[in-house]
Amino acid sequence: xxxxxxxxxxxxxxxxxxxxxxxxxxxxxxxxxxxxxxxxxxxxxxxxxxxxxxxxxxxxxxxxxxxxxxxxxxxxxxxxxxxxxxxxxxxxxxxxxxxxxxxxxxxxxxxxxxxxxxxxxxxxxxxxxxxxxxxxxxxxxxxxxxxxxxxxxxxxxxxxxxxxxxxxxxxxxxxxxxxxxxxxxxxxxxxxxxxxxxxxxxxxxxxxxxxxxxxxxxxxxxxxxxxxxxxxxxxxxxxxxxxxxxxxxxxxxxxxxxxxxxxxxxxxxxxxxxxxxxxxxxxxxxxxxxxxxxxxxxxxxxxxxxxxxxxxxxxxxxxxxxxxxxxxxxxxxxxxxxxxxxxxxxxxxxxxxxxxxxxxxxxxxxxxxxxxxxxxxxxxxxxxxxxxxxxxxxxxxxxxxxxxxxxxxxxxxxxxxxxxxxxxxxxxxxxxxxxxxxxxxxxxxxxxxxxxxxxxxxxxxxxxxx
Numbered sequence: 469x470x471x472x473x474x475x476x477x478x479x480x481x482x483x484x485x486x487x488x489x490x491x492x493x494x495x496x497x498x499x500x501x502x503x504x505x506x507x508x509x510x511x512x513x514x515x516x517x518x519x520x521x522x523x524x525x526x527x528x529x530x531x532x533x534x535x536x537x538x539x540x541x542x543x544x545x546x547x548x549x550x551x552x553x554x555x556x557x558x559x560x561x562x563x564x565x566x567x568x569x570x571x572x573x574x575x576x577x578x579x580x581x582x583x584x585x586x587x588x589x590x591x592x593x594x595x596x597x598x599x600x601x602x603x604x605x606x607x608x609x610x611x612x613x614x615x616x617x618x619x620x621x622x623x624x625x626x627x628x629x630x631x632x633x634x635x636x637x638x639x640x641x642x643x644x645x646x647x648x649x650x651x652x653x654x655x656x657x658x659x660x661x662x663x664x665x666x667x668x669x670x671x672x673x674x675x676x677x678x679x680x681x682x683x684x685x686x687x688x689x690x691x692x693x694x695x696x697x698x699x700x701x702x703x704x705x706x707x708x709x710x711x712x713x714x715x716x717x718x719x720x721x722x723x724x725x726x727x728x729x730x731x732x733x734x735x736x737x738x739x740x741x742x743x744x745x746x747x748x749x750x751x752x753x754x755x756x757x758x759x760x761x762x763x764x765x766x767x768x769x770x771x772x773x774x775x776x777x778x779x780x781x782x783x784x785x786x787x788x789x790x791x792x793x794x795x796x797x798x799x800x801x802x803x804x805x806x807x808x809x810x811x812x813x814x815x816x817x818x819x820x821x822x823x824x825x826x827x828x829x830x831x832x833x834x835x836x837x838x839x840x841x842x843x844x845x846x847x848x849x850x851x852x853x854x855x856x857x858x859x860x861x862x863x864x865x866x867x868x869x870x871x872x873x874x875x876x877x878x879x880x881x882x883x884x885x886x887x888x889x890x891x892x893x894x895x896x897x898x899x900x901x902x903x904x905x906x907x908x909x910x911x912x913x914x915x916x917x918x919x920x921x922x923x924x925x926x927x928x929x930x931x932x933x934x
Contacts, residue, residue, distance in 0.1 A: 529873050532901075535891045536875040538684070538718055538748045538846075542896035544805070547798050551753065557793035559595065562784075568793040571800040575746075578803050579758055582724045583733040583742055592767045593760035594785055595746075595796050599717040600637035601787050602743035602759035606713050607641040609741065609761065610676035612768040613711070629669045630678035631661030632880045633685045635717065638678060647675065654883040659683070659838070660690045663698035670702060676711045676740070681719030681732055685879060686839040686890070687846025689719055693731045696738035711740035711766070717757075718844050720744035725812040726819060727843075740766040746799045749815065749844075751806075751895055756795035814895050818845035822893040825902050834913065838888060845893040850886065858916040860889045861924035866912045872905055878926050887926060 500512055502520050531541040554568065562569035572595050580591040596602045607628065614626055627648035630638055634651075642649035650669045652661055660683050670677065677699060679692045692714055699710050714720070714732060721744055723730050733742060739762065746756035761767040772785050806814065822841025826849070830837050834855045841847040850860060864876035879886040893902075 530871055532896060533871045534873040535893075535897070535905075536873050538745070538892050538894070539754050540747050540751055541894060543751070543753055543798065543802075547752075547801050547805075550801055551794040551798050554794040554797045555792060557797075559791050559793040559796060560784075560789050565793060568797060572796050575758065575796065575799050575803065576760065579744070579760055580734075583720065583760065584735045585760070585762060586734060587763065590763045591760050592764055592772075592785075593758060595799075596743075596757040596759060596786060597755045597788055597791055598747060598757040599635070599715070599743050599745040600640075600757070602745075602757040603635070603637045603715060604641050604644075604787055605759050605785060606741045606743055606761075607638070607647070607676075608645065609767050609771060610711060610713065611645060611647060612771055613740075613766070614673075614675040616768060624673050626673050626675045627671070628675055628678065629666055631665075631680065631683075631690065633660050633683045634678060634680060634715065635684060638715075650674075653881045654879060659686055659879070659883070660688055661695070663691060663694040666695050667698045667702045670699075670708065670710055672706075672708055674708070674710050676713050678713050678715055679732075681714055681716040681723060682844040682846070684718075684846075686848040686888070687841060687844035687892075688839050689723070689730075689732070689843045692739070693736060696736040699738050712736070712738045714739055714742045716742050717745045718748045718846075721746075721749035721751075721811075722815050722819075722844055725808065725815050734762045746795065749818075749894075750799060751802050751811075751814065752795055752798045754795075756799055815845070818893045818895060818897070821845065821897060821899055821902050822847055822891070824899065825891060825893070825906065828906050829909070832910065832913065834917075841891075841893065846890065848888040848890045850888045857919045857921060859922040859924065860887045861926070862916055862919070862922055863889060863909075863912070865924055866916065867905075867908065870908045872908065 500508075500516065500520070502524065534541065557565045557568055559565075559568065559572070575595065576591065576593040577588055579593065580588040585591045594605075596605065610628070611626055618624065625646075625648055627650050628638070628642055629650045630652070632651040632653050639649055639651075641647065652665045652669055654660075658665075661679060666677050666679075677695060679690045679695050681689050681692060683690065692712070696712050699712060703709050716723075716732075720733075720742055723732060733739060741759060741761045743757060743759040744750060746752045746758055747754045750756070750758075767785065774784070819841060822845035826837055826840045826847040829835050829849055834851055835849045836852050838848040838850065839846070851858070860876040864874050867874050874889055874891060876887065876889050878884055879888065
């Protein structure tokens, strides 16, 4: 199969003096196109290059109507201005950009306080490019901590216990660092990891258990406190001290504000580390994530590097080296701008819209809710058993005609029989937009119900689990 074809016919090169001293020429723009396989011989004016790139990007979907992604699609102009001012700053150069490094430190302290660290000053944490890198770092710490407890020369294969609903980055971690992934499948109405299933899959070679605060499949919280209690009981029976990592990519920035009495964080002694995505419900444009360990004992010292910072030494632990500092600055701005009350208001607005949407969809008749959006502002729904004219893939395709990106996909083992639509409500998706979505869905239903049968299959599934 040919993946790429070289040697496409090129337009004749056009040059007209110094491109940095000219303006966009419409006639010139008609004669050039963007490079597809190789650089053109000559430069083009900046405005011409901008116009052609801009025009091609019109083919992308509208980010604000993308109900598939968890990633932030709107920020205030002031935040965008700050990011533009910092776009040239390299986050790794802490000595050259000490105030950006200071903002990173402040963000770690704010999260430590938000997640009830027993000693916020003793917490170790850092920014990352997103939760995927954060999970890799947390997994490495779990493996290195487990290895430190093994006798020299002892050969055993470590394993990591988690529900099959985890984000794919955890499977990547296990593959890259040679850890056996013990993925607990779904069964019946159990669509995520439970305490009973977690401990049933543990043994003396388990480096940790991953609990997800906000499953990407349906928006539900896994029972972190129950899992922690079950691991405490397992240690009392067997002596196995198995740490718990909370993948709070989304929920770690929802629960502190909307579910303050829910114990899922460092209030539980079993929780060794937590990650979140600043660019999801942390309300920052892509890509920034965070990972924190409850204390220095949870992060082996040999994984920490020290960099020069204001004449002193700052510990750092990351997979990436050079990366932009703009997102870290934007995260600090958002913390500064909103405070606790502001975050609470924003997240509550998203949950209110999700509950409104899910309630109206359930009342339409053909659909059945799996979740309501009362944990993450995310819900999944499917068609009722008696609906034969259309399926979830038909609904997704028809909504796309109006610009709505609503993913339809099949659940993993052992619930591949379950196909759903999922809606992610984020900051900026208003009640007005929600009502427009509902109006379009109601308008489509008579046409869908008039079909002789479903027109699309699971082969058309879109697995938006990010």
